[in-house]
Amino acid sequence: MKSFAYHQPGGIPEAAKLLSSVAESKLVAGGMTLIPTLKQRLAQPEALIDLSSLADLRGISDDGATITIGAMTPHAQVAASELVRGKIPALAALASMIGDPAVRNRGTIGGSVANNDPAADYPAGTLGLGATIVTNAREIAADAFFLGLFETALEAGEIITGIRFPVPLKAGYAKFKAPASRYALVGVFVAQLPAGVRVAVTGAGAGVFRVPPMEAALSNNFDASAIAAIKIDADGLTSDIHAEADYRAHLVTVMAKRAVGAALG
Amino acid sequence: MGNVIGIGAAPKRKEDQRFLTGRGNYVSDIKRPGMTAGVFVRSPHGHAVIRGIDKTAALAAPGVIAVLSGEDVAADGLGSLPCGWGISDAQGVPMKEPPFPMLAQGKARFVGDMVAFVVAETAEQANSAAELLNVDYEVLPSVVGVLEAVRPGAPQLFDDVPNNICCDWELGDKAAVETAFRKAAHVARLSLVNNRLIGNPMEPRAAIAEYEPGTDRHTLWSTSQFPHVVRFLMGALVLNIPQHKLRVVAPDVGGGFGVKQFHYGEEAVITWAARRVMRPVKWVASRSEGYVSDRHGRDHVTEAELALDEHGKFLAFRVKTLANMGGYLSTFGPNIPTNLYGPLLGGVYTTPAIYCNVKVVFTNTVPVDAYRGAGRPEATFVLERIVDVAATEMGIDRVELRRRNMIPKEAYPYQTPVLVQYDSGDPIGCLDGALVAADVKNFGVRKAASARKGKFRGLGYSTYVEACGLAPSRFAGRLGARGGLYESATVRVHPTGQVTVMIGTHNHGQGHETTFAQIVSDKLGVAFENIDIVFGDTDRVQFGMGTYGSRSLVVGGAALSKATDKVIVKGKKIAAHLLEASEMDIQFEAGKFSVAGTDRTKTFEEIAGAAYVPHDYPLEVLEPGLEEQAYYDPVNFTYPGGCHIAEVEVDPETGTVTLVNYTAVDDVGTVINPMIVEGQLHGGIVQGVGQALYENAVYDEGSGQLLSGSLMDYCMPRADHLPMMTVATHSTLCTHTPMGVKGCGEVGTIGSPAAVINAVVDALSHLGVTHVDMPATPNRIWRLLQNASLPVAAE
């Protein structure tokens, strides 16, 4: 690790100001992703801006049709939240499947979504529910937010303040854990919303993506049997030492069926 | 006054008090006055010519004290890292033994090969300077797999090692085996891969070195399993430091599994650097650095053939293996896939003729050496797998086929056709015990229940034996060992009767401080808490070969037992004098010396006191003091073994294998502490399960990059991968160790991979699957099912 300056802003505007005025600065949330890259010197920022003391970014609120989760809310809190468990149990289940207890107590939803790891879980939940990413500057629909491998629509100096999730009629998440990392080798989030069914896949490709044929089939008949025969094209999916692309493609169907099962269960 | 806690008791481990309260003393905890930080610059290429190293920018960086490279090593006339074993081919031609410089010279031969060492005031400064070191590499193609390395036209690691073959080794009677194959009613054939593993001790390697000009002494603190051996190899053969001027300390060490039982270049570089900069130098590896520098394990490609008669009797066994050595010969490297492999191919069976050929091959990978089990898991895997293949092909039940070929208990001692002679054992007893413990009788019911859930259930056996307690020196010498393999212990009785033991083995998780104290407590009647075990310091412990190869109790414990006996002998002489009796009439029991048939006694403490305050003492014939030392060189290996039964469930939809039951009934000889033995068996089994289902070190052919370079990509077994295990012992006593012990450190790792894979194959056998390579990952199983003859059952 290289030395860096450390800032602890007292409010979101101050954080935003630091981020745009301090050269080579980076936000740190739970640090679960950032700190290891600093230790390995893969990132060498001059300054870290720590969001941990911003109470505004923490917590879960409900306005009936949507649930908003503050960016600094750790996964463990989402997993345990009575509100989330009551209204979007699939999202609480997803949070409970992330990493291990230490990671869930430190890692945050804002950090996870901002990082957009191609095998992270929250991007599937966010895209699958058609959530809205709220920043200090604007609101971004999930469909426009995730732009591929670690790429998002966030502008320089933009800070995620929270994620707003519509409450679905039904939703389910099924995750096939990568054996070593336990990130998603393939994770599928399925949601039945008033506007139709959404199916979002993480882990399988360079970034989270939707599966229109499955969405159409499930909109007709929200049952695992409706998608059992839908095969995913392995072209463009990830092949690595853990799984070949055609195996990942196969798992998308299996996990989608299981996610529907979870949503109905 | 505490209690005597003797052999067979299961006290909690003495050492855990300090570990669990954060009061251990590991190398990275040590701080020395004026300490500097060292960082290694390692080759990012699998294979590259080092055209030159420009140190200017690195030397000019803030805080930098020194930048050392291969040229400096050569200029100082330092030696190459020695190999402790020299093997030969069938014609007696010695193995190719290219030099292994502590910092690369001319060429880098694996990703992680050390190219330079940067010393600075702080680790951050050293790391920053290391980034500025300008190494001019000419990148060459790498070769990482053994099959590729021996192919014509393959990249050559060394100019004078044609086809990258270090040694073409063989064992056994080739002609007798050929004859037997001609007469065979059936020949089973199997090609398999024994996957490459990374050891992953909890604590990464670390070292600190210091030079004291006043006494001209060097001290090295190192995460080592064998400090005396490091002192010898590094002092005498690499750095030319006289043994009395070099102290090596291996304090608390957080696990080893073999990874820390080699003399590493880092140790030599740091010790050398500390003298050059005249300040202590410290280096602590990161986990990622460990992955590209800790010696790896296994990595074989094998073809095996088993010849059987029409009744299923094994007639002959023939095995051809290519074994990966990595880029250089590590301390035990060439010994592992040869001497610790071929002699185990007899297993627990009466196979009369065995031939084994091993080509030991260099590749552009981290050097390969011993990892828990070392050679013996590989041998067991080949043998136990092919027995299943033969059983299936001949239509004979797997258990029945094993039973027909097992060495009966009465036939021990049993001479195998591959050098070793088993002293004792009861494989059929272990098998029968395991069949009951695993409830094999009701397996069909469990299989049917799994089938109702759409899962395939399988049962797998491994009935195995291993050779441990390394090692009889004379025998090892004939096989190519360049050192002795005895062990030593000193029992120091203090004037007040407490005891300090100095022993040459090294405790890094095995519980020696407890087990050895139990032996002394049992024999001397001294309270358990009044016994301390000292190890890991060449200035405090007389000598030792360290801990590996399940040798600590078998060889070190034997030395301790002998030294303790000598204390009793001397105590009797003192007691005879004080009690005015003949030495012959003195009995020692439960901590008391007494005159037989009388009530005249002296306590152990009284005798100790008299030895150190010799006012009334036979000084003419007996020296004062009560301290005895013994060296013990075993007459044979020990041969623990047993029967492991694994039960798995396969999800055909995803290919996931779940281990649902595991049973082990092992023959480990006398059990000193059943809790510790159970822990060793559990841990060993888990490591074997790791190899079978999860772990795989993968290199990229061509670039030589390690693709499984961190715990994010190298899958270790975890608690939730495992069922509760049933482990039990069914022991026969070793006939040649003082306490009848056989060792238990490696049995779990040796027996389990075959049991697990045999279970996976059994689960899939109805689909025509006859073999599954390790690790049996979901992707691999799914692929097999895709290619299998029958369609996958629907959910």
Ligand SMILES: Cc1cc2nc3c(=O)[nH]c(=O)nc-3n(C[C@H](O)[C@H](O)[C@H](O)COP(=O)(O)OP(=O)(O)OC[C@H]3O[C@@H](n4cnc5c(N)ncnc54)[C@H](O)[C@@H]3O)c2cc1C
């Ligand atoms: C061992 C381990 C296992 C894990 N397993 C999983 C898993 O199974 N599934 C999974 O999904 N994840 C997993 N993770 C990731 C973890 O859950 C976190 O979600 C992730 O580390 C990011 O969250 P963080 O709060 O730690 O962010 P940080 O590491 O602090 O930051 C990550 C990035 O996001 C930026 N950032 C942070 N907050 C904001 C914000 N509010 N606005 C804009 N940018 C921001 C930072 O600048 C940085 O670039 C694992 C991590 C570890 C260490």
